Amino acid sequence: MASSESLSSRIARATELVHGARSLTAFSGAGISTESGMSDFRSPGGVWDRYRMVTFQEFLGSHDARVEYWKMKSELFQELRDARPNRAHLALAELERLGKLTCLITQNIDGFHQEAGNRKVIELHGTNRKATCLSCGKEWRIEEIQVRLESGDLDPRCEKCGGFIKPATVSFGQAMPQGDLLKAFECAARADVFLMVGSSLQVEPAAGVPREAYRAGAKLIFINRTGTPLDHLATVVFRENAGEVLPHVVKQLAQRAAP
């Protein structure tokens, strides 16, 4: 449902909602990071288009699958190394700095929210910035593993216990961290305004988070390039880039807060 209402009018209404919010929860998906030059796994020509999905079970079961998986990850890390948080990430960080943001739930694994300055982040799909040993839980910064991959260690093992090393992300076939999922639903239920940025809301259970916020009485603001199955529940819908919307909301909010 495309809106005929002008962008400035929708920005004013979104600002009004955020200004009046007692508990603002934000929720982000891949769309917020495409503006940073990261591949959306659904976009053609992206990293995900050139590699087969390796499931968690395949990763555990075969050397070849691990090599294939790490080759894909290695390419993603190079992309990550060159990319930076964009205006939309920075605006969300500013909302937290202004004391407006209660929590930020993300489906992204790129760590840009933390790099932009957000501290209250729930990462539903884990993070690409760290790797862990699947056997003993030892952690590494991803840069350390990238060095090993580039020097020819294509199926890196834990030097402490010999276990498989894997990025600290949730793979296909791997369970989401239940504690984080529970926290996300609690944040959604407490919110009176829920700001969704850059998700097409196609993937469950994550898509259930805005539905839960709505059920609990929150007003929804959606910013996404394409329509979502929940657009009809939203009070304000933007199809513009988040980087063209959020900085204006934050700026108008700061003006209203000024004495």
Ligand SMILES: [Zn+2]
């Ligand atoms: Zn280990």
